[in-house]
Amino acid sequence: MSQHRKRPEKQARGLIAGAVAVTVVAGVGLGLWAGGDGEPAGSAQSRAQSPQGGRAESSRAPSPTPSPTRSYPLSTTPRTIPAVRAHTPARGPGWRPASGLRVVVNDADLADEGRLLAGELGLRYAGQKDDVRAGDVRLTLNDDEGADPESYRMTVRGGRVAISAPDDAGVFYGTRTLKQEVRGGGTAPEGVVRDEPAKPVRGFFLDMARKPFTAGWIEDRVRELGDLKYNQLQLHFSDDQGFRIESSSHPEIVSRQHLTKAQVRKIVALAAQRHIRVVPEIDSPGHLGAVLAAHPELQLRSAAGTVARGAVDISNPASAKLVDDLLKEYAGLFPGVDWHLGGDEYRALMVSDPAATYPQLASAARKAYGSGATVEDLTTGWLNDRAETVRALGRKPLAWNDGFFRGTSVRPADDIRVAYWTGKEIGARQPLEYLSAGRDVVNYNDKFLYYVLGQPNQFYYPTGQRIYEEWTPRVLRGTTAVPAKYDDRILGGSFAVWCDFPNAQTQDQIAAGVRMPLRATAQKLWDPGRPALTWTRFKALADRLG
Secondary structure, three states: OOOOOOOOOHHHHHHHHHHHHHHHHHHHOOOOOHHHOOOOOOHHHHHOEOOOOOEOOOOOOOOOOOOOOOOOOEOOOOOOOOOOOEEEEOEOOOEOOOOOOEEEEOOHHHHHHHHHHHHHHOOEEEEEOOOOOOOOEEEEEOOOOOOOOOOEEEEEEOOEEEEEEOOHHHHHHHHHHHHHHHHHHOOEOOEEEEEOOOOOEEEEEEEOOOOOOOHHHHHHHHHHHHHOOOOEEEEEEEOOOOEOEOOOOOHHHOOOOOEOHHHHHHHHHHHHHOOOEEEEEEEEOOOOHHHHHHOHHHEEEOOOOOEEEEEEOOOOHHHHHHHHHHHHHHHOOOOOOEEEEEOOOOHHHOOOOHHHHOHHHHHHHHHHHOOOOOHHHHHHHHHHHHHHHHHOOOOEEEEEHHHOOOOOOOOOOOOOEEEEOOOOOOOOOOHHHHHHOOOOEEEOOOOOOEEEOOOOOOOOOOOHHHHHHHOOOOOOEOOEOOOHHHHHHEEEEEEEEEOOOHHHOOHHHHHHHHHHHHHHHHHHHHOOOOOOOOHHHHHHHHHHHO
């Protein structure tokens, strides 16, 4: 249920399990199982198997219908979303689920994965077992410490399936491939799948602040995301229009329509079972309108007394205390390591002369950082302070690209990753400025990955086809890819639902509208190369898989 578990006894258990596996395999046909990771067994071993892959009793003659044999055509690559990266074909009948067949594991850590798969395919979860039976699906943690923890190998041979990986996340992704194979064609094809994602961040962003979503709807998206091998769900639950999760430190800020902490814990637990990290976002110093409605004394006001909508006065120490109270409170609710700090569209920096319009900010900047300091420096200092708050809680900070400013004397902390969404902000900075400076970037490209309700400001509902045919993680801004040498700095991407006009679509309409874009994004984050299928065939596959 945890993600990327660290198991101190992993190597020792692996050696013991390996010894047991060799003993068992020796009794049922050398090379047939080989821990599930070996190449297809030779014909001599194959002849010792029954048609279902079980060992013939020693007192009987060999089966007259051995399996597999050369009478079977070579298998074809399984069709899944996202597509598997590599498949070695083999001759054989493949594997088909049937009542009474088992799912077995070699480690108790895989109980969640085993039970889930068994329930989905109508199999029996048998727990940790060393014996080998016809029709088994065996889930195994291996000791390949240098491998990507999300990688896996799936071997279909002799009427059995073996899924192995260095971490339970990889095993889970293998079970998603098996589930899709069965759903798409009824049978998992013979051969060996070797698979791993191109990018470690594969996310879905939900603006639940502007539009309240039910817990059930979010849980449905978690199940959908898990099957597509996404690993992040970002919840934007605080904005000008609402604060949507129960709070004990500041109950006065919570909107009438909100999720309870019990509901959120259930979502987080369900996501963990699917190896999805739930990433919270409390945006600041802008987009705090719902919080400021209960704390007008912290509202940013201009020299003329005009209220800056949603903006907190960062020259007031009470503002930092309030936001830090919330960051600390919700750290207990969201156990993942990632934390989005927002940082975008602070209205103090969206005017032509911030120092003259908000003299209290200019004064605070000079006091904190010297006579030449600017409002941009003060705002960067705010971001750094919030990053330090979450860092002390064991979290890794992330902020929108328009929360970073060119030419400031105060530098954003080096570990704050950039969520690049637009090039429309004042003083817009190209993605290369961040990448060449050594910053890690997550792609939220608003031209491809932004689903904005009501389609304001030339935000048009994205299509899966455009994502599938034109976008890759290197296309951070507009339609132009950054040079390949920066690919390792791009951690991945996130498809975002923003609810600027919350009544423009219902929850069901949103789910239908993002269905194909989510699948296209999943494909390009798992493998950014040119897809093997045309869009028409990809869409037909998605319809077949459900």
